[in-house]
Amino acid sequence: MFVKLAAIFFSMILVNNYVLVKFYGICPFLGVSKKLDSSLGMSGAVIFVMFMATAVTFPIQIFVLDPADLGYLQTIVFILVIAVLVQFIEIFLKKYMVSLYNALGVYLPLITTNCCVLAVTILVVDDYGADVQTLGFAVAYIESLVCAIGSGVGFMLAMCLFSGVRKRVEVCDAPGPFKGLPITLVAAAITSLSFMGFGGIVENLFNVTL
Amino acid sequence: MAQEKVSKVSILTNGIIKENPVLRLVLGTCSTLAVTTAVSNAIGMGVAFTFVLVCSNIMIALLRNVIPAKVHLPCYIVIIAGFVTIVQMVMQAYVNSLYTALGVFLPLIVVNCIILGRAEMFACKNTVVDSALDGIGMGIGYTLTVVLMATIREILGSGTWLGFQIMPKGFVTIGIMTQAPGAFLCFGLLMALCVWVEDKLDARIERKIGCQPLKDLQEGEDK
Numbered sequence: 027m028f029v030k031l032a033a034i035f036f037s038m039i040l041v042n043n044y045v046l047v048k049f050y051g052i053c054p055f056l057g058v059s060k061k062l063d064s065s066l067g068m069s070g071a072v073i074f075v076m077f078m079a080t081a082v083t084f085p086i087q088i089f090v091l092d093p094a095d096l097g098y099l100q101t102i103v104f105i106l107v108i109a110v111l112v113q114f115i116e117i118f119l120k121k122y123m124v125s126l127y128n129a130l131g132v133y134l135p136l137i138t139t140n141c142c143v144l145a146v147t148i149l150v151v152d153d154y155g156a157d158v159q160t161l162g163f164a165v166a167y168i169e170s171l172v173c174a175i176g177s178g179v180g181f182m183l184a185m186c187l188f189s190g191v192r193k194r195v196e197v198c199d200a201p202g203p204f205k206g207l208p209i210t211l212v213a214a215a216i217t218s219l220s221f222m223g224f225g226g227i228v229e230n231l232f233n234v235t236l
Numbered sequence: 237m238a239q240e241k242v243s244k245v246s247i248l249t250n251g252i253i254k255e256n257p258v259l260r261l262v263l264g265t266c267s268t269l270a271v272t273t274a275v276s277n278a279i280g281m282g283v284a285f286t287f288v289l290v291c292s293n294i295m296i297a298l299l300r301n302v303i304p305a306k307v308h309l310p311c312y313i314v315i316i317a318g319f320v321t322i323v324q325m326v327m328q329a330y331v332n333s334l335y336t337a338l339g340v341f342l343p344l345i346v347v348n349c350i351i352l353g354r355a356e357m358f359a360c361k362n363t364v365v366d367s368a369l370d371g372i373g374m375g376i377g378y379t380l381t382v383v384l385m386a387t388i389r390e391i392l393g394s395g396t397w398l399g400f401q402i403m404p405k406g407f408v409t410i411g412i413m414t415q416a417p418g419a420f421l422c423f424g425l426l427m428a429l430c431v432w433v434e435d436k437l438d439a440r441i442e443r444k445i446g447c448q449p450l451k452d453l454q455e456g457e458d459k
Contacts, residue, residue: 046416047416048270048416049265049266049267049269049270049416049419050266050344051266052265052266052269053265053266053349056265057444098321098324098325099321100343101317101320101321101324101343101346102314102317102318102321105313105317105346105347106310106313106314106317109309109310109313138309138313138347139347139349139352140347141266141344141347144343144344144346144347145340145344148340148343149340152340202431202432202435203428203429203431203432203435204424204428204431205431206442206443207262207424207427207443208424208425208427208428208431209424209428210424211420211421211423211424211427212420212421212424212425214420214424215417215418215419215420215421215424216417218416218417218420219412219417221416222415222416222417
């Protein structure tokens with residue numbers, strides 16, 4: 027059990043990295059990764075919202091949408107839940123946890139329209155929804171939460187690594203048409219290439235098939 | 237009358253070259269990178285995307301005086317999500333292989349910044365006809381760009397175009413082009429080409445990552 031959770035966690039960070047391998051959340055990846063502290067703040071907020079959103083939407087899918095045969099409403103329900111949740115988190119942090127709000131506050135409104143969050147809530151239902159029947163709801167719920175945190179940490183890793191890469195790229199004298207965004211995309215291609223090297227590492231390390 | 241006709245045409249063509257959503261405005265990068273592994277996926281995504289964009293533009297333009305400014309974003313999201321759900325159901329019923337190939341990127345059209353961006357920048361201020369034309373133009377611009385990218389990636393990566401073998405037998409395929417790094421590389425090179433052409437025409441624009449709230453943040457960072 028524990029081994030499987032660890033395998034899920036590390037495969038979400040390294041093998042199925044949300045940004046560099048799966049292309050979820052490219053906008054903040056290219057937009058906010060100029061400085062290390064802003065990429066840390068953004069990804070902190072993303073991890074937090076991804077965890078909360080999965081914690082809310084997974085039970086909704088299992089206990090409300092599936093029994094009522096309303097699976098086709100998934101997209102509408104999930105995006106609305108995420109929008110409301112982000113608003114709620116913002117208000118809650120502003121009132122009760124001012125220091126955390128100061129650190130994450132500016133990034134929160136961006137997150138409603140971030141693909142990562144909607145993607146993770148839909149994907150955990152696809153991947154672990156079936157486990158509810160075989161392993162019970164509690165196990166499937168924990169698996170999906172670990173998956174959500176793992177994806178968030180993967181996002182953070184990509185953001186932080188890339189902010190370092192970007193610092194070097196920006197002082198380079200790139201050929202004229204490549205200046206700015208194009209050379210950044212080429213640098214992202216090389217960063218993404220390095221993540222391909224992790225293919226298969228988790229299965230061999232933990233001796234499990236995912 | 238003649239003048240009005242010109243302006244309608246220019247609204248339509250605006251999205252194809254002048255404000256190409258992918259290469260010039262840099263919006264909707266996630267789906268662009270993900271669906272360009274094969275030309276068939278790119279065409280399917282382009283059609284689905286255009287349908288949602290045109291319908292949501294029309295709907296938002298119709299409701300532009302009704303939606304209160306304070307809750308405009310949730311309203312737009314609900315409208316867009318409704319049309320995305322229609323597309324999902326139709327695709328699942330009639331082109332199931334495409335539905336499986338596009339996977340989660342179909343529901344992710346909801347949070348695509350091109351659609352939200354056009355709703356915010358154009359549809360909420362303009363008439364229904366203009367908004368529909370804008371949606372069609374932007375949709376064509378997006379579809380052409382993703383099909384172009386998919387063409388490059390599919391020919392280099394698997395030697396085929398739309399599933400047909402077009403490269404000679406001895407051609408060694410560059411497998412990486414259909415994988416994640418190839419997407420970034422192809423997009424970067426294509427954008428560099430686009431900038432090069434702009435330089436030749438003396439029409440270079442400064443590119444910022446599109447999403448509106450992100451822009452505000454970047455401007456804050458630059459100051």
